[in-house]
Amino acid sequence: MRINAKTSEKIAKCLIWTAALLVIAILFSIIAHILIKGIPMISWQFLTDIPRDMGRSGGISSSIVGTLIVTAVAVIVATPFGIGTAIYLTEYTRESRVTRIIRFSAESLAGIPSIVYGLFGFIFFVIYLKMGWSILSGGLTMAIMILPTIIRTSEEAIRTVPQLYREVGFSLGLTKWQTITRTVLPSALPGIVNGVILSIGRCVAETAAVILTAGSALRMPTSIFSPTRTMAVHFYILAREGISMDNAYGTAALLIILILLLNVGFNMLVNRFIAKGR
Amino acid sequence: MDDLMLESGQRAKIKTDAVNLYYGNFQALRNVTMDIAECAITAIIGPSGCGKSSLLRLFNRMNDPIPGVRVEGKILLDDVSIYDKSMDVVALKKRVGMVFQKPNPFPMSVYDNMAFGPRHHGIKQRARLDEIVERNLSQVALWDEVKDKLKESAFDLSPGQQQRLCIARALAVEPEVLLMDESCSALDPESTMQVEGLMEELAQKYTIIIVTHSMEQAARVSHMTAFMMMDHDRAGTLVEYAPTAEIFANPKDKRTEDYITGRFG
Numbered sequence: 001m002r003i004n005a006k007t008s009e010k011i012a013k014c015l016i017w018t019a020a021l022l023v024i025a026i027l028f029s030i031i032a033h034i035l036i037k038g039i040p041m042i043s044w045q046f047l048t049d050i051p052r053d054m055g056r057s058g059g060i061s062s063s064i065v066g067t068l069i070v071t072a073v074a075v076i077v078a079t080p081f082g083i084g085t086a087i088y089l090t091e092y093t094r095e096s097r098v099t100r101i102i103r104f105s106a107e108s109l110a111g112i113p114s115i116v117y118g119l120f121g122f123i124f125f126v127i128y129l130k131m132g133w134s135i136l137s138g139g140l141t142m143a144i145m146i147l148p149t150i151i152r153t154s155e156e157a158i159r160t161v162p163q164l165y166r167e168v169g170f171s172l173g174l175t176k177w178q179t180i181t182r183t184v185l186p187s188a189l190p191g192i193v194n195g196v197i198l199s200i201g202r203c204v205a206e207t208a209a210v211i212l213t214a215g216s217a218l219r220m221p222t223s224i225f226s227p228t229r230t231m232a233v234h235f236y237i238l239a240r241e242g243i244s245m246d247n248a249y250g251t252a253a254l255l256i257i258l259i260l261l262l263n264v265g266f267n268m269l270v271n272r273f274i275a276k277g278r
Numbered sequence: 279m280d281d282l283m284l285e286s287g288q289r290a291k292i293k294t295d296a297v298n299l300y301y302g303n304f305q306a307l308r309n310v311t312m313d314i315a316e317c318a319i320t321a322i323i324g325p326s327g328c329g330k331s332s333l334l335r336l337f338n339r340m341n342d343p344i345p346g347v348r349v350e351g352k353i354l355l356d357d358v359s360i361y362d363k364s365m366d367v368v369a370l371k372k373r374v375g376m377v378f379q380k381p382n383p384f385p386m387s388v389y390d391n392m393a394f395g396p397r398h399h400g401i402k403q404r405a406r407l408d409e410i411v412e413r414n415l416s417q418v419a420l421w422d423e424v425k426d427k428l429k430e431s432a433f434d435l436s437p438g439q440q441q442r443l444c445i446a447r448a449l450a451v452e453p454e455v456l457l458m459d460e461s462c463s464a465l466d467p468e469s470t471m472q473v474e475g476l477m478e479e480l481a482q483k484y485t486i487i488i489v490t491h492s493m494e495q496a497a498r499v500s501h502m503t504a505f506m507m508m509d510h511d512r513a514g515t516l517v518e519y520a521p522t523a524e525i526f527a528n529p530k531d532k533r534t535e536d537y538i539t540g541r542f543g
Contacts, residue, residue, distance in 0.1 A: 094345060164382045168444075171338060172395040172451055173372035182398065187385055 031256060038253025041246050047254075051218045055234065056244045060251055062220040066135065066228030067258075070214055071203040073139025073224065074146060079196060081143075082150025083185075086192075089151075090158045091180055110148035117145045118209030126213055133227040138214025145209060146199035153198065157191025158184060190270045197266050201259055207232045231255050291316035291455060291485040292337060295352040299332055302346035305513040306332045310351075312504060312519050319477055319486045321500035321522065323493055325537065328506040329514020330489040334457050337487065338374035339367055355455070372399065375453030379460045381440030383432035383447075388424050391432045391443060395451035414450045418442040418476055438469025442476065449480075456480065458488040462495065474499050493538055497526050505534045 003011070045059050052058030085102065093099050121141030131137045161184050169179030185192075207230075215227030216237060229237070231251050238248035290313035299307035307329045314320050322330045335341045336353055339360065353360050360370055383391050392411040401407060411428070415421040420442045424435065432443055441461060448456060458477070462470040477486055477499050490496050496503050503522040506514050518525060518534045529535040 162382070164378060164380070165384065167340065167376075167378065168382055168384070168447075170343075171340065171371055171376035171378075171448070172398070173368050174398055175368055178398060182394075183384060 034249060034252045034256060037246075038249035038251075038256075041250030042254060046247075046250055050220055051234070051247075054243055055218065055238050055247055057247075060231065060234060060247070060254070062218060063229050063231045063234040063251070064254070066214070066221055067204060067230040067232070069135050069221065069224065070138045070142060070210065070228065070230055071200055073135060074142035074203045075196060075200060077140060077143035078147045078150055078199065082147055082195075083154050083192060085147075085151045086154035086158055087180060087185075089155055091176070091184070106148040106151045109144075110152070114145060114206055115208040115212075117141055118212035120144070121209060121213035131225070133213065133215030133217070135214055135221055135224045135226060135228050138210050138228070138230075139224070141209055141213045142203045142206060145206070146202055149199050149202065150192075150195050153195025154188070154192045157188040157195070160191065161187045193266055193270050197263060200262055204230075204255065204259060204262075205232055206230075207236045211236075231258075288315040288318065290314060291356065292487075293352070293354040293357070294336075295354070297333075297336065297349065297351035297353060299329070299336065299341070300346070300348040300350075301344060305511065307336075308509060308513040308515045310514075310516045312516060314485065314487060315502060316485050317481060317483065318501040319481045319488060319499050320502045320504065321496035322487065322489045322504045322506060323491075323496050323537075324506035324514070324517075325508070326491075327512070327514075328508050330506055331459055332514065333506070334459055334487060334489050337455065337457055338371050338376055339365075340376065342367070372451050373453055374455040374457060375448035375451065376457045376459065377441070377445050377448055377461045380464045381437050381444055383435075383440050383443055386432065387429050388432050388435070388443065389428040391447050392450055395447060399451060410450055414446040415443075417449055417480070418446040419472070420446060436469070438465050438472060441465055441469065441473060445473070445476065445480075449484075453484065455485045455487065458486065460489055460491060463491060470495070493526075497522060505529075505531075505537060507533055507537075 047059055047064070048061050049059030050062045051060055085106075089099055089102060118141065121137055121144070125131045125137035125140055126133060131140075165183045165187060166179055169183040170176075174182065210230050210233050214230065214233075216229040216233055217227040218229055219226070221228045232255060235248050235251040235255065238244050238251065292314040294310055294312050294314075297307060297310040298305060310333060322333060324330050332341065336349065337355075337360075341347050341349075349361050355370070355373065359365070384394065386394070389411055392414060393407045396407060396410050401410070412421060412425075415424060420439060423439060424443075427434070432440060435443060441464070445456075445458075445461075462473050465473065474495065477488070480486060481501075488496075488500065500522045502519065503525045504519040505517045505525065507517050509515050518529060518531045520530070525534065526538060529538060
């Protein structure tokens with residue numbers, strides 16, 4: 001049977017639309033489900049009180065703080081290394097065995113299950129370096145985990161900067177480093193920031209690797225050497241051990257809101273300060 | 279080789295002597311010897327791939343980052359060899375500015391584009407920067423058009439305005455020589471005329487070297503014209519170099535004549 005071009009066009013359109021709608025529908029129903037169940041749980045007390053009675057009552061303030069600091073440590077440590085590697089790969093070397101090895105390592109790292117990072121962090125940071133279960137151990141482990149993402153997105157962003165910008169930089173008498181920092185990086189910044197946001201999302205959402213490295217203490221952390229329980233871990237334990245589904249939903253809802261806010265906030269920043277020239 | 283010499287009384291700003299340029303094993307230029315007059319417009323014409331741009335980019339060492347690049351012979355700027363080890367390449371680029379084929383402002387405001395070079399050469403005072411921006415935008419006849427849009431994105435300007443902005447941006451670091459690599463080829467005829475008029479004006483202060491695909495442009499604006507061609511092995515050579523009027527009215531070489539009468543290329 002032959003289908004004429006018009007019909008096949010229609011069928012294709014139909015299928016593509018179905019696929020797209022299905023994806024949106026699934027996404028929205030998950031988010032809606034969690035927000036509907038979770039938002040009523042969020043109150044001033046929920047945000048400011050530490051968990052009580054294993055999380056059955058009280059709030060999740062210590063988890064919020066723990067999540068933010070673990071993520072901050074990871075991003076602060078990983079971003080300079082990631083961007084540095086990306087600059088090295090794009091600007092300071094030609095394609096060679098070395099760059100292929102670096103790229104291959106980064107890609108392999110990106111594919112490793114997070115629990116493996118957790119195990120490594122546990123053995124290396126927690127035990128060998130005697131950092132114990134702490135925000136620092138967790139943050140450093142997360143940093144290693146997100147490094148490949150940051151390298152790859154930064155590399156792509158730097159590669160899309162027109163070669164011409166570099167030439168103009170050189171032609172105006174800038175050194176190579178000046179050209180990179182003053183012309184290439186600013187133009188690549190939206191892409192780099194995107195990679196960082198993606199990484200933040202991964203840190204915030206991580207459970208397995210964090211339990212193994214940052215622990216699951218409910219106390220309010222007092223320094224980066226304190227153990228902590230991030231929101232995702234808190235949510236996992238509340239749900240897994242049937243402690244309080246209500247508070248689990250509340251935590252999940254807050255987690256989603258946090259990630260949405262981060263995304264919107266960063267995008268606004270990027271649009272406001274960086275993409276000004278567009 | 280009297281056709282390589284300038285007319286009497288003209289000082290040579292740049293001299294090249296038996297220049298060979300290699301990219302790895304490929305020879306891109308062979309035995310190029312020419313003197314380039316100060317405060318004049320020199321046009322380099324020739325068919326695609328003849329090494330025009332490669333030659334132009336030798337004058338500010340723009341070819342340096344290309345893998346396997348090698349230069350033989352001498353290139354002198356004010357009688358100082360620019361390929362000497364002691365040459366400060368950053369200082370050279372400051373003296374020899376460049377305008378590219380496509381308008382390529384940075385994704386910043388008009389003002390920041392203009393202040394970009396000076397800022398990186400250490401000028402920080404707002405008043406001095408303001409003065410540099412205004413003076414150089416006026417030099418390219420852009421000041422009146424953009425003085426109310428200095429804070430707006432350079433991408434909002436028309437392509438012709440963008441290209442004049444790029445010329446002004448190059449001038450803002452106070453070069454002595456301006457290299458223009460097919461700088462009108464992406465512009466509409468009216469903007470082209472504007473930029474050409476500008477070149478003639480700038481030639482009173484700057485030594486200008488243009489690479490162009492348009493023989494009409496070379497004939498219209500330049501004082502000296504160099505015609506280049508590829509050898510049998512694709513290395514570019516200088517076929518004929520003479521005052522523009524002469525080369526177009528009375529080419530000495532058969533190949534030049536064929537090219538400018540449109541028989542090939």
